[in-house]
Amino acid sequence: MLDELPLILDRGADQPLSVQVAEGLRAAASSGLLRADDRLPSSRSLAQRLGVSRTVVAAAYDQLHAEGWIASRRGSGTYLTTAPTEAPARPSPRATAEHPPELLDLGPGAPCIEAIDQAAWRRAWRAAADDSPIVRKDRGGEPDYRAAVAEHLLRHRGLGAGSTTVVLATAGTSSAVVEFASALLRPGDTIAMEDPGYQRAAGAFLAAGVRVVPVPIDADGLRVDRLPDGIKAVYCTPAHQFPLGTRMQASRRVQLVEFARRAGILIIEDDYDGELRYDTAPLPLLAAMAPDVVVHLGTTSKIFSPTLGIGWLVAAPDITEAVVAHRERTGTGPSPAGQRVLAEFARHGDLARHLRRLRRTVAPRRALVVDELRRRGLEVLGDDAGSHVVVPLASAEAEQQAVTAGRARGVELDGLARHHLVVQQHPLARASGPHTFGIALGYTALNWPDLTAAVSIAADCIGRS
Numbered sequence: 001m002l003d004e005l006p007l008i009l010d011r012g013a014d015q016p017l018s019v020q021v022a023e024g025l026r027a028a029a030s031s032g033l034l035r036a037d038d039r040l041p042s043s044r045s046l047a048q049r050l051g052v053s054r055t056v057v058a059a060a061y062d063q064l065h066a067e068g069w070i071a072s073r074r075g076s077g078t079y080l081t082t083a084p085t086e087a088p089a090r091p092s093p094r095a096t097a098e099h100p101p102e103l104l105d106l107g108p109g110a111p112c113i114e115a116i117d118q119a120a121w122r123r124a125w126r127a128a129a130d131d132s133p134i135v136r137k138d139r140g141g142e143p144d145y146r147a148a149v150a151e152h153l154l155r156h157r158g159l160g161a162g163s164t165t166v167v168l169a170t171a172g173t174s175s176a177v178v179e180f181a182s183a184l185l186r187p188g189d190t191i192a193m194e195d196p197g198y199q200r201a202a203g204a205f206l207a208a209g210v211r212v213v214p215v216p217i218d219a220d221g222l223r224v225d226r227l228p229d230g231i232k233a234v235y236c237t238p239a240h241q242f243p244l245g246t247r248m249q250a251s252r253r254v255q256l257v258e259f260a261r262r263a264g265i266l267i268i269e270d271d272y273d274g275e276l277r278y279d280t281a282p283l284p285l286l287a288a289m290a291p292d293v294v295v296h297l298g299t300t301s302k303i304f305s306p307t308l309g310i311g312w313l314v315a316a317p318d319i320t321e322a323v324v325a326h327r328e329r330t331g332t333g334p335s336p337a338g339q340r341v342l343a344e345f346a347r348h349g350d351l352a353r354h355l356r357r358l359r360r361t362v363a364p365r366r367a368l369v370v371d372e373l374r375r376r377g378l379e380v381l382g383d384d385a386g387s388h389v390v391v392p393l394a395s396a397e398a399e400q401q402a403v404t405a406g407r408a409r410g411v412e413l414d415g416l417a418r419h420h421l422v423v424q425q426h427p428l429a430r431a432s433g434p435h436t437f438g439i440a441l442g443y444t445a446l447n448w449p450d451l452t453a454a455v456s457i458a459a460d461c462i463g464r465s
């Protein structure tokens with residue numbers, strides 16, 4: 001790296017060359033290109049590279065030496081001792097306008113990193129790195145990964161994928177929605193989705209030029225009777241409605257599948273956190289009931305981390321072929337690296353162990369939050385599942401008040417307002433149901449003491465709204 005230091009000398013400038021060299025090195029240290037303990041090139045080799053005499057570089061080094069930034073170590077060369085104090089401070093990653101550094105974020109959606117067995121994680125990454133790089137990636141995904149996902153779906157989600165359907169690797173749910181929209185829909189087509197719902201999925205459809213119509217939810221799930229004619233697909237989260245946390249009841253599932261078959265449309269089943277149930281067994285997946293009309297999407301974003309960047313899509317072969325053809329046309333497709341890691345994790349039984357450990361870690365966190373909220377007389381919505389709960393509120397004003405009060409006391413709260421679709425003016429868009437107001441509280445991101453403190457403050461702020 002040091003050989004590539006961007007030292008540019010201006011031979012026509014008034015400033016002596018030695019001063020320019022010293023300044024260039026100071027600037028490299030200020031910007032972080034050079035760090036404490038980095039070894040500098042010898043004066044001879046730097047002089048050669050810059051095309052100056054050795055005395056120029058020696059004079060620059062003498063100057064920096066006198067200023068205390070570099071030091072010689074006998075027999076091993078010259079080192080940077082410390083970066084200059086005037087180096088610009090790097091902003092802390094949380095210190096943005098949205099997240100002042102002291103805010104404890106209780107929003108939903110984060111994975112529970114604490115539950116990951118670090119030794120197993122490192123083992124999987126090391127084993128994945130042992131495979132040599134491949135020349136041409138399989139656009140459907142790595143065979144070992146696809147096999148591991150099929151096994152996972154069978155063991156943990158009761159879905160036998162692979163006989164009438166095909167498992168594809170994806171780069172996660174949002175990316176799979178973009179691919180689905182690009183490969184199987186046309187700009188101007190319309191899809192329906194639950195409202196409130198996952199706005200990143202809505203954003204993915206909208207980015208592909210697809211119109212999105214909101215459909216209300218009741219206690220049984222998506223209101224199939226409110227689905228408009230003329231749509232091409234319906235997107236939903238049947239196992240654990242996002243964000244309300246309820247499950248789609250069996251009769252509603254049957255109704256939805258019948259609607260899809262009758263209307264000749266597809267159902268996109270987003271099973272984003274189906275592995276996280278703490279009480280009863282989940283209902284059968286829509287993909288298991290109706291593989292002919294369901295495109296099933298899964299992700300590792302909740303069970304590991306979104307930074308792994310992998311997920312899966314299970315659907316009938318004509319659909320998966322269209323997605324792979326789209327990847328071929330556009331030269332895109334998920335990266336094999338994360339797929340190899342998950343395949344390695346699964347190979348040694350670590351995936352099943354991890355899911356058990358994850359449930360054991362998250363269930364008491366959920367209990368802590370639910371107990372505290374109920375103790376304060378607050379209503380808690382949502383099944384005993386997933387990584388968040390919802391406390392309903394009576395109005396948009398109450399929701400906003402709670403969010404503002406939370407912020408003032410150092411806790412970031414997530415109002416349901418941002419999970420509603422901004423209704424587009426479209427002939428198919430019937431009026432959505434009344435908006436649901438409330439706060440979604442995630443319990444997987446913070447450590448236990450922070451979670452305890454944040455939930456108590458949240459309960460206060462919500463209770464007063």
Ligand SMILES: Cc1ncc(COP(=O)(O)O)c(C=O)c1O
Nearest residue numbers: 109172173174198242272299301
């Ligand atoms: C409803 C829903 N679907 C999917 C995802 C995950 O999406 P991705 O795989 O793109 O990270 C999330 C993550 O927060 C989610 O809340």
